[in-house]
Amino acid sequence: MIVLGIETSCDECAAALVEDGKKTLSETVASQIEDHRPFYGVVPEIASRRHIETISRVVHQALGKANIEVLQVDGVAVTHQPGLIGSLLVGLSYAKGLSFALEKPLVGVDHILAHLYAPHLESEISYPYLGLLVSGGHTLIAEVEDFDSIRVLGTTIDDACGEAFDKVAKHYDLGFPGGVAIDKLSQQGSPQAFRFPWPSLHKGDHPFDVSYSGLKTAVVNQLDQFWNRDFKKSKENIAASFQATAIDILVDRTVKAARKTGLKRIVAGGGVAANSYLRKRLNEQVGLEVIFPSLRLCTDNAAMVAGLGYHLLRSGRRSELDLNAYARVRGLRRIYP
Numbered sequence: 595m596i597v598l599g600i601e602t603s604c605d606e607c608a609a610a611l612v613e614d615g616k617k618t619l620s621e622t623v624a625s626q627i628e629d630h631r632p633f634y635g636v637v638p639e640i641a642s643r644r645h646i647e648t649i650s651r652v653v654h655q656a657l658g659k660a661n662i663e664v665l666q667v668d669g670v671a672v673t674h675q676p677g678l679i680g681s682l683l684v685g686l687s688y689a690k691g692l693s694f695a696l697e698k699p700l701v702g703v704d705h706i707l708a709h710l711y712a713p714h715l716e717s718e719i720s721y722p723y724l725g726l727l728v729s730g731g732h733t734l735i736a737e738v739e740d741f742d743s744i745r746v747l748g749t750t751i752d753d754a755c756g757e758a759f760d761k762v763a764k765h766y767d768l769g770f771p772g773g774v775a776i777d778k779l780s781q782q783g784s785p786q787a788f789r790f791p792w793p794s795l796h797k798g799d800h801p802f803d804v805s806y807s808g809l810k811t812a813v814v815n816q817l818d819q820f821w822n823r824d825f826k827k828s829k830e831n832i833a834a835s836f837q838a839t840a841i842d843i844l845v846d847r848t849v850k851a852a853r854k855t856g857l858k859r860i861v862a863g864g865g866v867a868a869n870s871y872l873r874k875r876l877n878e879q880v881g882l883e884v885i886f887p888s889l890r891l892c893t894d895n896a897a898m899v900a901g902l903g904y905h906l907l908r909s910g911r912r913s914e915l916d917l918n919a920y921a922r923v924r925g926l927r928r929i930y931p
């Protein structure tokens with residue numbers, strides 16, 4: 595069964611053809627990094643306009659690369675939540691049109707579940723496991739029971755982890771995308787150069803929750819005082835110290851969640867899962883098996899959408915043409931350990 599996946603939830607316009615949820619036949623991604631670089635962040639209006647311009651070419655390129663006729667596609671899977679609403683609507687409308695014209699089933703895919711599915715395209719991974727999803731829009735620790743079922747153990751109570759990377763990078767002009775720039779600069783910096791506060795949990799917060807807005811503010815405030823001193827020499831140190839704090843918080847919560855649930859396998863996903871320090875720190879944890887997707891599958895891509903779409907279609911899931919796009923995630927169950 596060949597599934598065409600379409601992903602336009604943020605700034606990547608992506609299409610992929612995946613066979614039986616496993617074998618990636620082709621992938622195309624039109625990056626918009628250069629369009630957003632002057633703004634140090636994704637501008638939703640620009641993103642959706644670019645998607646409109648590129649979606650058709652991206653899908654045709656994916657078909658061409660795989661040497662597949664559009665009529666050979668058995669189903670269309672499309673990200674319909676969560677994400678930037680204008681961006682989501684472009685991919686969703688295109689997918690609906692294609693499914694209708696081809697008379698092939700359509701299925702809406704949750705972007706979070708798709709990120710968690712990504713490593714399954716490369717390795718055999720059995721359920722359940724502890725999923726760690728860290729991206730520009732989400733920070734989530736969950737018990738992953740199956741491809742379509744997760745129980746959320748912890749989330750961020752404010753900013754997403756990748757968002758904090760992006761904001762710190764923007765403030766200090768470290769580069770764009772912020773996470774990639776900070777990761778690179780950190781290689782030459784000292785994680786001990788600055789001491790930043792960890793979030794303190796309050797009544798009502800859950801033990802596996804994280805918070806990034808305090809850290810971001812501390813980095814900005816603390817280092818603004820430092821700006822006039824030898825700043826250039828210290829860009830690397832700012833990056834390394836911030837990165838170490840942001841990632842150590844995440845590792846702490848993940849390891850605690852693993853202990854509490856007894857789950858010994860951790861599967862990471864999302865853009866921040868590409869972070870070299872996160873990979874190192876998690877791999878150091880004794881007694882835990884840690885699985886990271888390859889870098890191309892960490893960030894937004896359509897292979898993960900097609901892969902998960904296959905399983906949804908196989909289990910009889912179908913979306914109708916009135917399927918809507920949603921900016922926020924719906925239907926995730928939260929458990930209180």
Ligand code: KG4
Nearest residue numbers: 729730731756773777865866868869893894
């Ligand atoms: O999964 P993704 O492509 O899009 C969302 O669904 O958000 O993740 C993008 C995020 C951005 O915040 C970016 O700065 C961050 O992932 N990121 C990284 C790294 N590569 C990308 N953060 C830390 N280290 C990296 N190497």
Ligand code: ZN
Nearest residue numbers: 709729893894
């Ligand atoms: Zn994503």
